[in-house]
Amino acid sequence: MKILLIKPRWNVEGRFCQSMDQVRGTPLSLGILAALSDGHAVQIVDRDWQPLPADGRFDLVGITVTTFTSEQAFELARWARRRGAKVVLGGVHPSILPKECLRHADAVVIGEAEYVWKQILLDAQASRLKPVYQAQCPTRMDDVPMPRRDLLAESPWVAYVQATRGCPHSCAYCYLPSVPWSCFRKRSVELVREDIIRLKKKLVIFVDDNLFADRRYALDLCGMLRSLKVNWSVQAPTTISEDEELLDAMAGSGCWHVLVGFQSFNAKSLEQAAVFHNRVEDYKALVDRLHARRILATGFFMFGFDSDGPDCFDGAVEMIKRIDLDGAKLYILTPYPGTKFHGKLEQEGRLLEGSRSAQFGWYRAVFQPKMMSPEQLELGVQGAHDRLLEHFRKRLPKTIWRYWKMGLGHPQLAKTLICGALWRSHRRRNADALELEEDRA
Ligand code: B12
Structure with missing residues (x-):
């Protein structure tokens, strides 16, 4: 299957300071899902730093969702479904409000993904996705695979x-x-x-x-x-x-x-x-x-x-x-x-x-x-x-x-910290609507 994993923009309020651009917090969750997707072609897109793929069809799209990114995530889910993909939502928000999220997706994951993701891939391949997946027990940390960092847009340092x-x-x-x-x-x-x-x-x-x-x-x-x-x-x-x-x-x-x-x-x-x-x-x-x-x-x-x-x-x-x-x-x-x-x-x-x-x-x-x-x-x-x-x-x-x-x-760190301290505070810009418009386009 062709799988696309997306992290919506966190910087919805224009309040990320410049140093965040440099540090580029990357979604470990998606790196872990990619590592559990052996045998499939996986791409990860972090919307804070990367555009959505302009062309190409995906069989499955997984989106990581926090409360403050949920509207965007639902918009992205619509984008993916319009292109014929099945959509799975996971992360803290679907874990707490699975019913709300299920209105926008084919499946949601409640809680940690390590023990359910492989089953989701099998079910998606066989066109029999269940609406809700939840592991029977918390993940043992030694069962967490090494994240596929080669697919994450990590900072070089x-x-x-x-x-x-x-x-x-x-x-x-x-x-x-x-x-x-x-x-x-x-x-x-x-x-x-x-x-x-x-x-x-x-x-x-x-x-x-x-x-x-x-x-x-x-x-x-x-x-x-x-x-x-x-x-x-x-x-x-x-x-x-x-x-x-x-x-x-x-x-x-x-x-x-x-x-x-x-x-x-x-x-x-x-x-x-x-x-x-x-x-x-x-x-x-x-x-x-x-x-x-x-x-x-x-x-x-x-x-x-x-x-x-x-x-x-x-x-x-x-x-x-x-x-x-x-x-x-x-x-x-x-x-x-x-x-x-x-x-x-x-x-x-x-x-x-x-x-x-x-x-x-x-x-x-x-x-x-x-x-x-x-x-x-x-x-x-x-x-x-x-x-x-x-x-x-x-x-x-x-x-x-x-x-x-x-x-x-650590010269890059020194530069980042100094630039961060000199950066002027962003006034509230109410940029979230604009961001959503952009995602819709
Ligand atoms: C690192 C981090 C940050 C970093 C950046 C993160 C980034 N850009 O990626 C920084 C410092 C910038 C940050 C900022 C904030 N953060 Co923060 N952050 C975290 C933290 C500590 C770790 C995230 C992480 O990498 N976890 C490790 C991965 C492996 O865990 P995971 O994401 O939960 O993924 C697992 C499951 O959830 C699930 N899963 C997740 N996604 C998906 C997707 C699919 C498809 C599937 C199937 C499964 C799945 O499977 C994964 C593996 O088991 C979390 C708490 C936490 N421990 O998760 C808070 C957390 C995400 N942050 C939170 C918050 C509130 C914020 C802030 C708003 C305020 C704050 N306290 O700092 C700001 C955001 C400001 C803004 N608007 O930009 C909350 C979100 C709550 C919510 N309901 O939305 C959390 C959950 C902390 C908490 N305990 O409340 N944060």
């Missing part, structure tokens, strides 16, 4: 790698606690090593939900990474803070950047988000410990919790400066289907009617906040973002001074 899946936390804004494949699983260190060696890249980004859920495993992984002499970055919970041995192992094995899920400076908001492991008074110590080991620290923050008033933005900007973060990602709390937050807001009638799924990308308010208007929330986040951009720009010489050695070893 950095790539995504996944060592573990799942997370033991139950944050109210995350869908994972509500699905049966949320349990923490680890790939054997040897296989992660092989994946990284094959990459032939000096920089690696781990996309794990929580790489640190098993301390012993994290230490072993660091031991292995040390021998490979790569530099790596990762998302981490604040729970790594007091583990000096782990922090030393991370630094010693080439970790240069950690994105920490601080989420809020408001203890009440943390409680509402069920992020019980974060303690605001300890944030600065974690940043200091990372800096002492020459690891850059970026913080993730969300706004719009029931205890967030209009003054939360100024407070957060001040705190971000005070704890001396090297970067901060500010998001509007977004109630994704399948999360506890979504259930609560739906029950309270606070989901804004008419919100399009393309607006579920954390830059729009799609619900009625308790202590401000949706517009105040959007403008508050945008304003805080702009003020911080100025702050980080001024702080750039300090970062360059601290990390010049790392920069010399």
